[in-house]
Structures are given as structure tokens and as C-alpha cells.
Amino acid sequence: MIRLVALAAGLASLGALALPALVHADDQDVIDYREHIMKTMGAQADAIELILQHKLPSDDDSNIAAHTKALALAASTAKAAFAMNVAGGQAKPNVWTDSAGFNKRMDELASNTDALAKAAETGGVEAVASRIQSALTCKGCHDQYREQKKK
Numbered sequence: 001m002i003r004l005v006a007l008a009a010g011l012a013s014l015g016a017l018a019l020p021a022l023v024h025a026d027d028q029d030v031i032d033y034r035e036h037i038m039k040t041m042g043a044q045a046d047a048i049e050l051i052l053q054h055k056l057p058s059d060d061d062s063n064i065a066a067h068t069k070a071l072a073l074a075a076s077t078a079k080a081a082f083a084m085n086v087a088g089g090q091a092k093p094n095v096w097t098d099s100a101g102f103n104k105r106m107d108e109l110a111s112n113t114d115a116l117a118k119a120a121e122t123g124g125v126e127a128v129a130s131r132i133q134s135a136l137t138c139k140g141c142h143d144q145y146r147e148q149k150k151k
């Protein structure tokens with residue numbers, strides 16, 4: 001609490017920052033935050049997919065390690081982003097009523113993507129190609145814990 005107050009005071013001295021939002025995250029902020037993390041993972045997974053499908057003009061695959069690392073980093077932040085019990089977005093209520101199951105999947109994703117990033121560092125595109133399907137458990141969780149898109 002003391003650190004938060006000090007932080008708020010520090011930011012106040014910077015000028016017109018939206019302090020109330022920082023001190024009191026409202027529900028939409030909590031939902032937006034976890035959705036940003038998911039979108040980051042989606043963007044990285046899409047970038048990796050394009051490299052794996054050789055759809056880019058150059059066959060330079062040197063970015064694959066960076067993309068898998070970014071994916072792993074984002075995945076490492078995802079579990080905590082859902083820890084606050086704020087229903088909404090496309091999250092189903094069982095994210096919180098079955099938090100043990102949900103968190104287990106989040107832990108799995110974090111360790112899978114971490115291993116994927118390490119494999120990419122040494123094995124490059126080939127190592128990623130052979131592991132990606134089993135590493136990305138995205139759909140299994142979405143099927144169970146995420147509402148179908150209504151659009």
C-alpha cells in the first residue's frame with residue numbers, strides 16, 4: 001500500500017496521467033488487460049505460423065527465436081491476468097469456478113512455450129515446426145473456457 005501511494009505521488013508529479021484508473025482498476029481495465037495478453041500471444045503465434053509455412057519473401061528464419069521468446073513471455077503473464085475474478089469479455093464463468101483446471105492449463109502453456117523458445121534457440125525453424133502443435137494448447141482451453149465469438 002505504501003509503495004502504491006508513493007508510486008501515485010510520483011506519477012502525479014509527472015502531470016496529467018490517469019491516476020484513478022491506476023489506483024482503482026475498474027472491471028473493464030481488468031478484462032482489457034488479459035485480452036491484450038491473449039492478443040499478443042495470437043500475434044506471435046500467427047507470425048510463427050507464417051515463418052513455418054515459408055510464406056515470407058525471404059527464407060530468413062532468424063526471427064523465430066525472438067517470436068517464440070515473445071510468446072513465452074506473454075504466456076508467463078497470462079495466469080496472473082485472470083486471477084482477479086472479473087467476469088466478462090469472452091471468459092466463461094468456469095475460468096473462476098474451475099480455477100484449478102484453468103490454472104493448470106495456464107501453467108502448461110507457460111512451460112510448453114518456454115521449452116519451445118529454448119528449442120528455437122538451438123534448433124531453429126525445424127525444431128519449432130516439430131514441436132509447435134503439441135506446445136500450443138490454445139484451442140483446448142478456448143473450447144472449454146472461452147465463449148464462441150458472437151460476431
Ligand code: HEC
Nearest residue numbers: 035038039041042045089090091105106109138141145146
Ligand atoms: C488456460 C486457458 C487459455 C489458454 C491456454 C489460451 N487462452 Fe486465449 N483466451 C482464454 C480466455 C478465457 C479468453 C477470453 C478472455 C476474455 O475475453 O476476457 C481468451 C481469449 C483469447 C483471444 C481473444 C482476445 C480478444 O480480446 O480478442 C485470443 C486472440 C487468444 N485467446 C489467443 C490465444 C493463443 C494464441 C493461445 C495459445 C498460445 C491462447 N490464447 C491460450 C483462455 C486461454
